[in-house]
Amino acid sequence: MxxxxxxxxxxxxxxxxxxxxxxxxxxxxxxxxxxxxxxxxxxxxxxxxxxxxxxxxxxxxxxxxxxxxxxxxxxxxxxxxxxxxxxxxxxxxxxxxxxxxxxxxxxxxxxxxxxxxxxxxxxxxxxxxxxxxxxxxxxxxxxxxxxxxxxxxRLLPDVLGNEESAPQDSFSTGLLEHPHYTRPAEFRGMKVPDTLLSGDHAKIEEWRKRESLKRTYERRKELLESHSLSDEEIKILEELRKRKDKNL
Incomplete structure (x- = not known):
């Protein structure tokens, strides 16, 4: 380019x-x-x-x-x-x-x-x-x-060190990106979620998807209107809505 x-x-x-x-x-x-x-x-x-x-x-x-x-x-x-x-x-x-x-x-x-x-x-x-x-x-x-x-x-081929970085960015999927954590596993009493320490990649991916939806729902709800939701994502959102209504 x-x-x-x-x-x-x-x-x-x-x-x-x-x-x-x-x-x-x-x-x-x-x-x-x-x-x-x-x-x-x-x-x-x-x-x-x-x-x-x-x-x-x-x-x-x-x-x-x-x-x-x-x-x-x-x-x-x-x-x-x-x-x-x-x-x-x-x-x-x-x-x-x-x-x-x-x-x-x-x-x-x-x-x-x-x-x-x-x-x-x-x-x-x-x-x-x-x-x-x-x-x-x-x-x-x-x-x-x-x-x-x-x-x-940053989207051009081989510009970023990790090829997965750009596709996972906020807005690239239509949703906000999930939270990130790094070492140490506990800092001033604040702990990294157990799922991320489990080594179970399927559970980690499920956690990230859920947290991405949660963050989008809480911060940029309008993005969900143009996002094509899967049945699984619809189910997660319904759970988030019920939980929010319960806490009101």
Missing amino acids: HIDILTLFPEMIEGVFNTSILKKAREKEKFSYNLVNFRDYTENKHKKVDDYPYGGGAGMVLTPQPVFDAVEAVTNETKTKPRVILMCPQGEKYTQKKAEEFAQEEHLVFICGHYEGYDERIREHLVTDEISIGDYVLTGGELGAMVVVDSVV
């Missing part, structure tokens, strides 16, 4: 690509990246990339010319048809499912905006996806782009 990030502040991103899993993945040549300052593509003699909005209003709007030219430049260089992702609070809310979809692509281009917003022609004629990482507004799209990149790269 190759990733291009169009940004006015490339220095915000360098540190992330040179740390932890992203650094190891890059060293293993699982992906490559390029930071593009789209100010370098402006035809404005003052190097401006924004202007006042037609019709008036507060703030400045990113002009289309430098963004279009920058995307066309990176696309011509790689000879690919990339997914062009606009980081935007008005975009589709980002999910693990979308991360898995992006992880299948060969080339991703991220556009990170600043100021009041984008000229609408960028949205209508250049991008393939508009993505929001949550219902709040950031100063720019860089932080959001880094979140998306991290979530995608």
Whole structure:
């Protein structure tokens, strides 16, 4: 995979690509990246990339010319048809499912905006996806782009040390992940559940499934509405509901 990030502040991103899993993945040549300052593509003699909005209003709007030219430049260089992702609070809310979809692509281009917003022609004629990482507004799209990149790269083959890590993550199964414990078996009087110490893999798997459902039911109940429940999972949920009603 190759990733291009169009940004006015490339220095915000360098540190992330040179740390932890992203650094190891890059060293293993699982992906490559390029930071593009789209100010370098402006035809404005003052190097401006924004202007006042037609019709008036507060703030400045990113002009289309430098963004279009920058995307066309990176696309011509790689000879690919990339997914062009606009980081935007008005975009589709980002999910693990979308991360898995992006992880299948060969080339991703991220556009990170600043100021009041984008000229609408960028949205209508250049991008393939508009993505929001949550219902709040950031100063720019860089932080959001880094979140998306991290979530995608970790899904690429052989990036994580344990191949089972990504499929078991929260949201990958549609549910929240089960609790984890490590040594010591007892800490300040708090004990690891006996099932996890039993060595019985079937019972451990059953415990994890139950705890995953329990955690989802207690914390993110809305996720269960879109999750295809098995007969066994339905039975577990009924038990959880009865137990909760009994404790009220």
